[in-house]
Amino acid sequence: MNNNARYQQLREASWRRKLTEAEQAELRAHLAAQPEAPADWDAEVALTEGLNRLSAVPVASNFTARVLQAVERQTAVQSRSRMARWSDWWPSLRWAPATASAVLVVGVSLLVFHSQQVATRMEVAESLVAVADVKSLPAHAEILKDFEAIRRLSQTPPADEELIALLQ
Amino acid sequence: MAHNPKPCWLTGVCYTRRDMPASADPDAALMLRVKRGDKQAFAGLVDKYKQPVVNFVCRMLRDETEAEDLAQNVFLQVYKSAHRYRVSAKFSTWLFTIARNLCLNEIRRRSRHPAESLDAPHPEHDDQPLRQFEDKETSLPPDALLRGELEQKIAQALATLPENQRTAILLCRQEDLSYEEIADVLGCSLSATKSLIHRGRETLKQMLKPYLQTGAWKGTQK
Numbered sequence: 001m002n003n004n005a006r007y008q009q010l011r012e013a014s015w016r017r018k019l020t021e022a023e024q025a026e027l028r029a030h031l032a033a034q035p036e037a038p039a040d041w042d043a044e045v046a047l048t049e050g051l052n053r054l055s056a057v058p059v060a061s062n063f064t065a066r067v068l069q070a071v072e073r074q075t076a077v078q079s080r081s082r083m084a085r086w087s088d089w090w091p092s093l094r095w096a097p098a099t100a101s102a103v104l105v106v107g108v109s110l111l112v113f114h115s116q117q118v119a120t121r122m123e124v125a126e127s128l129v130a131v132a133d134v135k136s137l138p139a140h141a142e143i144l145k146d147f148e149a150i151r152r153l154s155q156t157p158p159a160d161e162e163l164i165a166l167l168q
Numbered sequence: 169m170a171h172n173p174k175p176c177w178l179t180g181v182c183y184t185r186r187d188m189p190a191s192a193d194p195d196a197a198l199m200l201r202v203k204r205g206d207k208q209a210f211a212g213l214v215d216k217y218k219q220p221v222v223n224f225v226c227r228m229l230r231d232e233t234e235a236e237d238l239a240q241n242v243f244l245q246v247y248k249s250a251h252r253y254r255v256s257a258k259f260s261t262w263l264f265t266i267a268r269n270l271c272l273n274e275i276r277r278r279s280r281h282p283a284e285s286l287d288a289p290h291p292e293h294d295d296q297p298l299r300q301f302e303d304k305e306t307s308l309p310p311d312a313l314l315r316g317e318l319e320q321k322i323a324q325a326l327a328t329l330p331e332n333q334r335t336a337i338l339l340c341r342q343e344d345l346s347y348e349e350i351a352d353v354l355g356c357s358l359s360a361t362k363s364l365i366h367r368g369r370e371t372l373k374q375m376l377k378p379y380l381q382t383g384a385w386k387g388t389q390k
Contacts, residue, residue: 012347012362015340015369043373046380050322051341056219057226057235064214067243068207074244 003030007037011044195259203250210250214243217260220342221267227338228271230327238274242267260342261349268335268353275331318379325375332356333368340365 007030010023019027031037060066195216201209221242226235245266253262326334332354339350351361373380 008366012365015365016343016347043377043380044369047369047373047376050318050376050379051337054223054227054319054322054341057222057232059218059222059239060236063218063222063236063240064211067214067240068211070240070244071207071210071247074248 003033006030007034014044015048193255193258196255199250199253199259200255202247203253210243210247213246213259217263218243221263224264224267224338224342225271227323227326228268228331228334229274230323234274238270239267242270245270257352258344258349260344261352264339264342264345265353272331321376321379322372325372328375329368329371333364333371336361336364337368337372 006026010019010027010030013019013023027041031041195213198209198213202213218239222235222239225238225242226232229235229238242263246263249266326337329337336350336354339345339353342350345353347361348358351358354361354364356364
């Protein structure tokens with residue numbers, strides 16, 4: 001570290017506290033080596049002393065009490081403001097539970113009704129399919145007695161045209 | 169440890185790389201109690217810091233009348249922001265950050281609404297000035313007069329500095345704030361902070377040269 005940087009470090013230290021013996025010895029060596037440095041150092045010391053001697057500004061004896069009062073006022077204002085906002089909303093909120101209940105009941109009812117409608121339509125559709133199959137049958141039921149036999153009889157093999165031609 | 173401050177107004181000065189236990193800073197422990205609604209802890213902090221904060225605000229604004237009111241607002245802001253306080257920095261760093269920001273707001277407000285002239289006549293008695301100030305110094309002994317004059321000169325010279333240099337020099341007087349913590353309040357790096365202090369002091373030395381050269385500082389006792 002060069003001398004100027006070290007001198008700057010010593011100056012910065014002197015702004016906040018008294019220099020140690022070792023630091024003062026270093027400083028003296030630097031000041032002896034630099035002709036213009038002593039005047040600057042004297043000005044630094046004088047300024048530091050002057051700044052440190054600035055008087056404390058008088059503070060009122062009830063300062064803390066007034067701050068606490070201000071805090072109380074602030075807290076009271078915030079509470080009143082929160083209460084005012086709540087009471088503005090409260091009249092409409094009073095009806096909210098009843099409204100919500102009514103909406104819930106109506107919703108559930110609609111859902112149940114819809115489900116029933118769907119089930120009913122399914123039943124009707126199935127019935128229609130069954131009826132559609134039945135409508136081609138004859139009016140009297142005893143015809144169906146030998147249904148299978150009759151059905152097989154109706155299943156005749158195709159005509160033997162070659163035999164028919166020979167018989168003719 | 170590398171230092172990379174991220175000033176965060178009202179949420180406290182936030183460092184992502186530094187963890188500080190509350191036990192390392194007794195004021196932080198008090199502030200945590202304030203966060204839980206402990207007004208006694210808050211009163212303790214106000215008592216401890218009212219003088220440094222009033223000094224700081226007064227020197228920043230050059231207005232003793234307003235300084236106390238603004239200082240009260242600083243503590244009020246501290247209380248209102250308590251729920252956001254994090255133990256990531258010293259309490260004093262956070263406190264002076266709030267104080268500095270409120271001072272900046274006031275300075276900006278004054279620049280938009282300049283104060284009325286001290287020479288303006290009183291509306292009802294036009295042979296008198298609007299404001300009258302008691303001359304407190306005429307009956308004081310010579311040493312006190314000299315000390316008063318020197319202080320006045322320093323205060324005047326401080327008031328002419330740019331705000332960041334003035335803040336840096338004033339915070340330098342706070343013994344419990346390190347250079348790193350001053351940098352946090354200012355929102356700049358350590359080297360920039362030292363540079364601000366250095367430049368501010370060079371300007372003050374130039375302005376106060378006649379007084380510094382006479383050695384009038386020496387021998388004046390408080």
